Amino acid sequence: MPTSQYKKLLERAEGLYADRNTTENTWQQIADNELGRRDFTTIRSRGEQRLQHVYDGTSKISGGLLTGSIHSLMTSPAQRWFALGFEDPRLQRDAEAAAWLDLSEKRLYAALAAPAANFHAQLAETYIDLVYFGTGAIFIDDVPGQGVRFSTRPLQEMFLAEDPSGRIDTMVRRFKLSARQAVSLWGDKAVSAGKALGGSSFEDTAEYVHIILPNEDLIEQNIDASGMPWASFILSTTDAAIMSEGGFQELPIATPRWQKDAGEVYGRGPGWDALSDQKMLNEMMKVTLKAGQKAVDPTLMIDSGAVLPGDLVTHPGGTIMVDTIMANMNPPIQPLVSGSNFNISQALIADTRNSVQNAFLKPLVEAVRDPRMTATQTLELSAQMSRHMAPILGRQQTEMAEPILERVFAIEARAGRLPPPPPQIADQPLKIDYVNPIARAQQTSDARAIIDFSGVVTNLSQVAPEVLDIVDWDATTRELGEALGVPPVAMRDARNVAARRAAEQQLAEEAEQERQAVVATDQLAKVAKATQQQGAQ
Numbered sequence: 001m002p003t004s005q006y007k008k009l010l011e012r013a014e015g016l017y018a019d020r021n022t023t024e025n026t027w028q029q030i031a032d033n034e035l036g037r038r039d040f041t042t043i044r045s046r047g048e049q050r051l052q053h054v055y056d057g058t059s060k061i062s063g064g065l066l067t068g069s070i071h072s073l074m075t076s077p078a079q080r081w082f083a084l085g086f087e088d089p090r091l092q093r094d095a096e097a098a099a100w101l102d103l104s105e106k107r108l109y110a111a112l113a114a115p116a117a118n119f120h121a122q123l124a125e126t127y128i129d130l131v132y133f134g135t136g137a138i139f140i141d142d143v144p145g146q147g148v149r150f151s152t153r154p155l156q157e158m159f160l161a162e163d164p165s166g167r168i169d170t171m172v173r174r175f176k177l178s179a180r181q182a183v184s185l186w187g188d189k190a191v192s193a194g195k196a197l198g199g200s201s202f203e204d205t206a207e208y209v210h211i212i213l214p215n216e217d218l219i220e221q222n223i224d225a226s227g228m229p230w231a232s233f234i235l236s237t238t239d240a241a242i243m244s245e246g247g248f249q250e251l252p253i254a255t256p257r258w259q260k261d262a263g264e265v266y267g268r269g270p271g272w273d274a275l276s277d278q279k280m281l282n283e284m285m286k287v288t289l290k291a292g293q294k295a296v297d298p299t300l301m302i303d304s305g306a307v308l309p310g311d312l313v314t315h316p317g318g319t320i321m322v323d324t325i326m327a328n329m330n331p332p333i334q335p336l337v338s339g340s341n342f343n344i345s346q347a348l349i350a351d352t353r354n355s356v357q358n359a360f361l362k363p364l365v366e367a368v369r370d371p372r373m374t375a376t377q378t379l380e381l382s383a384q385m386s387r388h389m390a391p392i393l394g395r396q397q398t399e400m401a402e403p404i405l406e407r408v409f410a411i412e413a414r415a416g417r418l419p420p421p422p423p424q425i426a427d428q429p430l431k432i433d434y435v436n437p438i439a440r441a442q443q444t445s446d447a448r449a450i451i452d453f454s455g456v457v458t459n460l461s462q463v464a465p466e467v468l469d470i471v472d473w474d475a476t477t478r479e480l481g482e483a484l485g486v487p488p489v490a491m492r493d494a495r496n497v498a499a500r501r502a503a504e505q506q507l508a509e510e511a512e513q514e515r516q517a518v519v520a521t522d523q524l525a526k527v528a529k530a531t532q533q534q535g536a537q
Helices: 004-019 021-035 058-074 095-113 119-133 179-189 191-198 270-296 342-359 362-369 375-414 437-461 465-470 473-483 494-536
Strands: 082-086 138-143 147-152 158-162 168-178 205-214 230-236 241-248 300-303 319-322 333-335 430-434
Touching: 004 021, 004 158, 004 168, 004 205, 004 230, 004 241, 021 058, 021 119, 021 270, 058 119, 058 270, 058 342, 058 362, 058 375, 082 095, 095 119, 095 147, 095 375, 119 138, 119 147, 119 270, 138 375, 147 375, 168 179, 179 191, 179 205, 179 241, 191 205, 270 342, 342 362, 375 430, 437 465, 437 473
Parallel strands: 300 319
Antiparallel strands: 082 430, 138 147, 158 168, 168 205, 205 230, 230 241, 300 333
């Protein structure tokens, strides 16, 4: 008999299933017409061909370029894309605190780059769902003794709900396991799976539901699942029972959304914008291919010997029997002229392709990939990125990067793999700064203003040296370093700088004293020599 808790949880899940019905229909159209992958409302066998509706690959190519570009621009595996910092900017200039930040940051990068973590491979799959369908889901697991482990959850399995502030706080994953897998996870609790194994049906599958939601019965002082902010339940719909209960200290699934309309839960990506044009493009290519076949292998009209025309045949290579006397045909075998106008067709196709490419931000992607950009072009690209990518970047930082980094940081801290913090940063809140190319492009205006201002002041100082007193060069240099994404450890703190300057001043004073002593000695020697010469006379 199902328990009341099981019924309550299942009702919650079924409500989210119903909420996603309309969105699923659009996702299926995107999958069929643009990507040629994924199933939502259509169920196909694994490995089955899914390109029946795709006659033009513009969306596949453009979407693939955007996916790769966003991955390299936002979370590049080859360069820094985030930096740790303190909410209190004064701590940024403390040498010991900056060193701790640097070591902790390197530990996070090492955790993400570990082969077992599989971070970038799984993130690439998440970006595909994000770009085409507007929503992605990546699970951040804590494997005891091994560290973090990432896995992209298929979007068709995920059902989401928001809290009052619009952030995802409830996740339902509906998936299937074989009897063998279920028994290995839950043993005797998997009753139906155990019976299937008893009948040698090892690979028979059954449906399970994983629900993660806020822990309404949180007891903070407890160290078990009841003390964790996020509750986790796995249900077996076959057995009508809860298979496991647990919890998480942090939300373990990051669910980024490309853009979102107010009142909706699921995001809308470039694939949504390109859908109508790509469907039209597929149809135009289909018709154009047919017309091309007719032009290359036309239908033939053949003298029927005064037999009246039969059924009309228009496919390539077909034949139409006609009465040549009535049709006035000479010679008696002629191709049927279709009257297709390929110029119009190609113009329409080119225009529609351009619309699809624009939906996937191709001009911006090509600009980023161009290695021949001048300084002026780089500044213009920065402006374009700020206009096009600022809202998208902000959402990805909030809904993907921050949850991932916060969970990885917490996992590494609990495992004792982070360096011990110095006493001055106790209870000091951390912040995440993004130093990827898109974030740096948005900060270029600040850096450019500082550089231009410094250049103007330097030129003015050639005429009026006193203008140099206006500028706080230490603060200006630090501000420029932060705008350019320079790690805090690369800049000395104020106390270190003051000590170095005091030491240099002392050395300069000692050198001056030595110089003056040498000068005085020389003068005394000259006086003594002159005195001796006068005495000799």
